[in-house]
Amino acid sequence: MNIVVCVKQVPDTWAERTLRPADSCLDRASVDGVINELDEYAIEEGLLQAEAHDGEVTILSMGPQKAAESIRKALSMGADKAVHLVDDGLAGSDALGTSLALSTVLARIGFDLVILGAEATDARMGVLPAMLAERLRVPQLSLARKVEIDGNTVTVHRLTEYGYDQVVASLPAVVSVVEKINEPRYPSFKGIMAAKKKPVETLSLADAGIDPAQVGLGAAATEVLSFAKRPPRQAGTIVKDEGDGGSKAAEFLAAQKFI
Amino acid sequence: MISYRLDEEHEALRDSVADFARQIVAPVIGGYYERGEFPYEIIGRMGKLGLFGLPFPEEYGGMGGDLFALCLALEELARVDSSVAITLEAGVALGAMPIYRFGTAEQRECWLPELCSGERLAAFGLTEPGGGSDIPGGMRTTARLEGQEWVIDGSKSFITNSGTDITSVVTVLAITGGQPAPGRRPEISSVLVPAGTPGLSVGGKYSKVGWCASDTRELAFSGCRVPAGNLLGERGRGYAQFLQILDEGRIAIAALATGLAAGCVTECLRYTDERVAFGHRLGHYQGLRFKLADMEARAHTARLAWYDAAARASAGEPVKRQAAIAKLVASNAAMDNARDATQIFGGYGYMNEYPVARFYRDAKVLEIGEGTSEVQRMIIARELGVTDRD
Numbered sequence: 090m091n092i093v094v095c096v097k098q099v100p101d102t103w104a105e106r107t108l109r110p111a112d113s114c115l116d117r118a119s120v121d122g123v124i125n126e127l128d129e130y131a132i133e134e135g136l137l138q139a140e141a142h143d144g145e146v147t148i149l150s151m152g153p154q155k156a157a158e159s160i161r162k163a164l165s166m167g168a169d170k171a172v173h174l175v176d177d178g179l180a181g182s183d184a185l186g187t188s189l190a191l192s193t194v195l196a197r198i199g200f201d202l203v204i205l206g207a208e209a210t211d212a213r214m215g216v217l218p219a220m221l222a223e224r225l226r227v228p229q230l231s232l233a234r235k236v237e238i239d240g241n242t243v244t245v246h247r248l249t250e251y252g253y254d255q256v257v258a259s260l261p262a263v264v265s266v267v268e269k270i271n272e273p274r275y276p277s278f279k280g281i282m283a284a285k286k287k288p289v290e291t292l293s294l295a296d297a298g299i300d301p302a303q304v305g306l307g308a309a310a311t312e313v314l315s316f317a318k319r320p321p322r323q324a325g326t327i328v329k330d331e332g333d334g335g336s337k338a339a340e341f342l343a344a345q346k347f348i
Numbered sequence: 349m350i351s352y353r354l355d356e357e358h359e360a361l362r363d364s365v366a367d368f369a370r371q372i373v374a375p376v377i378g379g380y381y382e383r384g385e386f387p388y389e390i391i392g393r394m395g396k397l398g399l400f401g402l403p404f405p406e407e408y409g410g411m412g413g414d415l416f417a418l419c420l421a422l423e424e425l426a427r428v429d430s431s432v433a434i435t436l437e438a439g440v441a442l443g444a445m446p447i448y449r450f451g452t453a454e455q456r457e458c459w460l461p462e463l464c465s466g467e468r469l470a471a472f473g474l475t476e477p478g479g480g481s482d483i484p485g486g487m488r489t490t491a492r493l494e495g496q497e498w499v500i501d502g503s504k505s506f507i508t509n510s511g512t513d514i515t516s517v518v519t520v521l522a523i524t525g526g527q528p529a530p531g532r533r534p535e536i537s538s539v540l541v542p543a544g545t546p547g548l549s550v551g552g553k554y555s556k557v558g559w560c561a562s563d564t565r566e567l568a569f570s571g572c573r574v575p576a577g578n579l580l581g582e583r584g585r586g587y588a589q590f591l592q593i594l595d596e597g598r599i600a601i602a603a604l605a606t607g608l609a610a611g612c613v614t615e616c617l618r619y620t621d622e623r624v625a626f627g628h629r630l631g632h633y634q635g636l637r638f639k640l641a642d643m644e645a646r647a648h649t650a651r652l653a654w655y656d657a658a659a660r661a662s663a664g665e666p667v668k669r670q671a672a673i674a675k676l677v678a679s680n681a682a683m684d685n686a687r688d689a690t691q692i693f694g695g696y697g698y699m700n701e702y703p704v705a706r707f708y709r710d711a712k713v714l715e716i717g718e719g720t721s722e723v724q725r726m727i728i729a730r731e732l733g734v735t736d737r738d
Contacts, residue, residue: 165360275368277398278411281360 090144090238093198094135095191095205095221096163098122098156102210112306113313114181115211117153124159127206129166129273130266134236135204136167137271142238145169147198151179151190157289164284165276171287172198176294181306184212188220193299194292195225200261202243207232207265218265228258234269352655354420361417365424368397377429380561381706384553386512387561390432394425395466399436404448408456409464414662415441415596419603419654426607427614428703430710431561433604438508438562439463441600443470446519446538446593450581455540459517468516473504473541473567474590480505481723483521484536484587489569491522491539496576498524498539500547500569506717511550511565515543518567521586536586540578547572558709595671596661597718602654602674605682605714608707609647612682612689615704616640619693630692639688646681653677669731676724679714686711 100106100120109116124132135146148163148171150156160171174194182190195203203225208215222229233245244257245264276284294301302308328337342348354362373390380387394400402418404410411417418440426433444463447455447470462468479486489502500522504510510518518541525535541548551566581589620630620640630636657670689704690697697704715721 162360165364275397276360276364278357278361278402278413278417279398279406281357281364282412285357 090139090142091147091199091201092135092139092144093147093149093195093200093203094128094131094163094168095203095217096128096132096148096150096159097125097206097209097211098150098152098159099125099209099211102126106211108313108316112181113316114306117155122155122159124162125206125209125211127208127210127266127268129206130268130270131204131206132163132166132168133271133273134233134264134266135202136274138202138204138236138238139169144201147172147200149191149194149198150174151182151187151194153180160289161284162276164287164289165280166274167280169287171289173289173291174297175291176301178294178301178305181309182304183309183311184214184216184220185310186304186308188217188224190294190297190299190304191217192221192224194297195221197297202238202260203227203263204236205263205265207267218263222263225261225263228262230256230258230262230264233264233266236264236266236270352652358417358420361413362420362424364397365399365421366427368394369425369428373425373432374428377432377561378701378703378706381429381431382560382700384555384560386435386563387432388513391435391466391469391514394432394436398464400440400444400466401464403440404444404460404464408448408460409462410460411464415599416655416658416662419600419658422600422603423607423610423651423654426604427611429561429706430604430608431559433607434508434559434562435469437597437600437604438471439466439469441597442472442593443509443517443519445596446472446580446589447517447540449592450538450585450589454577455580459540462516468514469509469512471507471510471515471518472593473507473510473518473520475505475507477503477505477566481720483590484523484533487521487523487534487536489520489522491520491524491537493524493576494573497573498576498578500539500541500572500574502569504567504569506554506564507567508562508564510563510567511553512563515563517542518548519580520567520569521590524583524586533587535584537583538580538586538589539574540580541569541572541574545572545574556713558706558711558713560709594718595668598671598675598724599654599657599661599667601714601718602650602657602671602678605675605678605711606647606650606654608711608714609643609650609678609681609685612685612704612707613640613643613647615702615707616643616689616692636692639692643685643688646685650674650678650681669728672719672724672727672731675719676721676728679711679721682707682711682714 101123104120107116139146146168148160148168150160151174160173219229230245232247235246237244241260243260243262247254398411399421401410402413403415406412422433422437447459463470491498491500520539520541523534524537528534547570549568554564620636623630653674657667657674661667686708690708693704696702699705
């Protein structure tokens with residue numbers, strides 16, 4: 090089985106993250122890049138499924154040269170090979186442009202199953218899995234906390250506000266995962282050494298056959314008009330209990346639509 | 349000019365262990381420490397990460413790394429907690445290493461795969477109730493050959509990893525010859541004693557000042573019989589064997605001590621940025637800034653010392669002097685930094701729930717175990733060629 094895991098390099102979640110005043114794009118240069126946390130779960134799930142179904146895991150990442158570090162880490166975890174889509178023309182792509190670029194590469198390299206994190210910690214749009222599935226014309230199974238593959242059928246389990254869903258589709262398909270699904274492994278020294286010898290194919294827009302006019306900041310359908318720092322936290326409401334504390338607290342919760 | 353920069357693979361290993369220590373060890377180790385409980389769950393996960401197989405070849409289930417790789421892992425673990433670090437150090441550098449170094453092909457195949465996977469642990473029995481630094485002179489434990497069996501009598505003290513549920517084997521150093529000629533050392537050999545062998549009794553847990561989530565026991569041998577084939581390496585080579593094992597063990601302890609010293613710096617950096625006193629954050633005050641600068645200088649120097657010793661050892665060069673210097677410098681750094689860190693934290697530094705309190709309790713033993721600081725000075729002076737003529 091041919092499993093492709095899409096991996097995004099994001100600024101370290103623990104670092105102070107900022108937008109660049111010049112073009113309102115994320116400042117990626119000033120902070121360390123790490124694998125998007127949910128994508129680590131996607132890698133782990135890809136590896137587990139590949140181990141169970143005699144498959145192969147390919148890492149696909151679109152990002153600047155620096156993203157090669159994250160690709161290397163994914164290979165150290167145990168993935169077999171990688172494709173790195175890197176081109177200055179991709180900088181500033183929004184979700185539409187990114188999904189176009191990734192789906193073009195996915196169609197080119199072929200897949201039985203695409204796995205990726207349900208969202209990235211930088212932009213937190215969470216739309217990419219749906220866009221990829223739509224562009225590739227394959228089923229989308231979202232927010233999986235468990236994945237089961239049986240022959241040509243994939244079943245995912247997800248937790249919703251109203252209960253548990255089991256969604257079944259035929260392969261090929263796109264699956265997005267949440268952090269409940271597994272515990273990502275840490276790269277071992279053997280994995281780190283082995284990763285050095287694993288193939289990483291680097292593709293430019295031209296190599297991948299992607300029209301430069303449809304990706305990058307210029308082609309983005311969305312635009313950041315302005316941004317501001319998050320205001321400091323306001324002091325909370327203090328409810329003083331004068332015999333009616335319970336009902337005051339209830340009123341507050343009702344006003345916030347919690348109850 | 350040589351550089352102390354790590355290559356990409358060792359750097360990636362360090363990052364991997366640092367993430368593991370921060371995400372898996374740090375959140376829960378305080379509880380194990382407080383309860384004096386051995387953290388099987390964490391040790392199992394360290395095994396899955398391949399830490400117990402780091403310096404061993406892949407044919408025995410190892411990771412194909414070297415002593416340097418093991419030391420990097422020890423430093424990163426000890427930045428967060430020394431109990432899990434010493435469990436790894438004793439399991440690998442003292443437990444499995446002698447079997448790899450001196451064992452027959454059969455002995456290696458029998459013991460190493462499970463030890464490399466971290467599913468089982470090995471221990472090294474050298475120190476005795478009446479003999480620490482003056483081993484072999486103070487050694488009393490004997491092993492005598494009776495037919496096809498070694499019969500062991502005596503006792504061993506402070507043996508790390510010797511009483512866990514997953515301990516598989518203890519390498520026991522014992523006198524295997526008769527009364528030595530005056531002025532000569534007794535004949536000493538190493539014998540592998542599987543856990544659970546009749547005649548081996550494992551004492552209760554010691555009540556220790558620190559390293560509270562590691563396993564340390566006293567072992568008593570009374571007519572303990574193992575097959576003659578359990579001799580490890582050549583008969584009579586035990587003394588030379590443990591000198592070599594201890595040289596590497598000292599470098600490993602130096603890396604562990606460096607981790608503790610560096611962990612103190614990290615904790616204090618965070619605290620001096622949070623805590624306000626007399627209207628300013630602690631970092632505002634020069635007295636504390638200077639303290640932190642000294643702490644970082646000690647940690648950095650300690651790291652350079654073990655890097656040098658470990659790089660030489662991994663290249664197969666002699667390291668007796670460098671190993672002793674690294675152990676001396678790094679354990680000093682750990683002790684000094686732990687004292688300063690506790691002082692910076694004030695009352696909180698004396699509360700067990702704070703990592704610096706654990707660091708304070710864990711630091712002292714670094715000046716004692718695997719050769720006291722005095723023994724390191726003896727070695728350095730001897731290596732220097734200081735004369736003791738009248």
